[in-house]
Amino acid sequence: MSHAADHRPVSEPAEGIELGPxxxxxxxSLNGDHPGEIGTMLPPLIDHHVHLMIVGVHALADTAIAGVVDLGAPLELLTEQRSHDGLPHVEFAGTFLTAPGGYPVGRPWAAPGCAREIPVAPRDGRGSLPDPAETAVSEQQAFGASVVKVALNAAAGPVFDRATLDAVVAAAHERGMPVVAHVEGEGMTRLAIEAGVDALAHTPFTERVDDDLVARAVAAEQRWISTLFVTSYGEPAPEREMALDNLRRFHGAGGRVLYGTDLGNGDQPLGVNPAELALLAEAGLGASDVLAAICDPWPLVERDDAVATFVTGPSPTTIDGLADWLASACIVPAEDLEAL
Known part of the structure; x- marks a missing residue:
């Protein structure tokens, strides 16, 4: 939901936190449920990394999440979702595009058909037929995908060589589709950045991304989807500390952070995950940054202006209170709210 720049931000007590624009x-509205109730209006909340093939296409229907980005599912799920016109709105990546035998092929949680293996194509320079990368990307788009996901997990099997990855990225960009990469293992973040991948499905958690590479990612306007909670499910762990450090420096350098939970991976609440929000704050994001991350319409450009997020009662006075406050939100028709 778009808001005019001259709307007044929520008033905060002197000791409170700034929630931003x-x-x-x-x-x-006096005509709807809870007439006259006062609270905070926000744009729709988006979880930028979910797996509906695991949690079910209707799992988030009664939550405060108005939109999701499904980052890996069989193409049949895209067809099924077309008949579902309720919330949340779903943007799909379609299948994982991966090297032969690469992640997530063979993983017990990976539903049949959720991964598409792309062989290295002979490049004879004639260009007479589409190469396998172009064919795979076209297939995702034909089924309704708006994002392309590639698996670059050197810790779990083969990954694309640079030429094949370049071919996937080029084919996606020719069709106006951003590319998001699962990066895991030494050198995978660099490979994704140098190939022009638009977003990382996870904050890198298996390697430290040096400051120069962070700067390159920021300069390229790459987005990083947070998924901090699933690095250790709330427990102290080297992977969590690695991810926090990487995200702290990426955000500090001006990088765009997107809220994402990897819902379907382990035990997580349906809807807003307060633990993920708390970890974003631990990574150095202020309240307005956290709201920007969870309200970003990516991969869409425009926000849905038909619905809004509403959080009743006073806004939080500390960053520590932000997560639980936002977790209490609900979705309402935009026309039922009057800005004060």
């Missing part, structure tokens, strides 16, 4: 003081 996306938050507005609002009152619910």
């Amino acid at each position: 996306l938050a507005e003081l609002a009152r619910r």
Whole structure:
């Protein structure tokens, strides 16, 4: 949901936190449920990394999440979703595109058909037929995908050589589709950045991304989807500390962070995950940064203006209170809210 730049932000007590321009003081319509209730209006909340093939296409229907980005599912799921016109709105990546025998092929959680293996194509320079990368990307788009996902997991099997990855990225960009990469293992973040991948499905958690490479990612306007909670499910772990350090420096250098949970991976709440929000704050994001991460419409450009997020009651006074406050949100028709 778009808000005009001259709308007043939510008033904060002197000791409170600044929620930024996306938050507005609002009152619910006298004609709807909870007439006249005062609270905070926000744009729709988006989880930028979910797997509906694991949790089910309707799992988030009664939550505060208005939109999701499904980052890996059989193409049949895209066909099924077309008949579902309720919330959340779903943007799909389609299948994982991976090297022969690469991740997530053979993983017990990977539903049949959720991975498409792309062989290295002979490059004779004649260009008479589409190469396998172009064919695979075209297939995702034909089924309704708006994002292309590649698996670059050197810790779990083969990965694309640079030429094949370049071919996938080029084919996607020719069709106006951003590319998001699962990066895991030594050198995989560099490979994704140098190949022009648009977003990382996870904050890198298996290698330290040096400052020069962070700067290159920021300069390329790459986005990093957070998924901090699933590095250790709330427990102290080297992977969590690695991810926090990488994201802290990426954000500090001006990088765009997207809220994402990898829902379907382990035990997580349906809807907003307060633990993920708390870890974003631990990585150095302020309240307005956290809201920007969870309200970013990516991969879409425009926000859905038909619905809004509403959080009743006073806004949080500390960054520590932000996660639970936001987890209490609900979705309402935008027309039922009046900005104050």
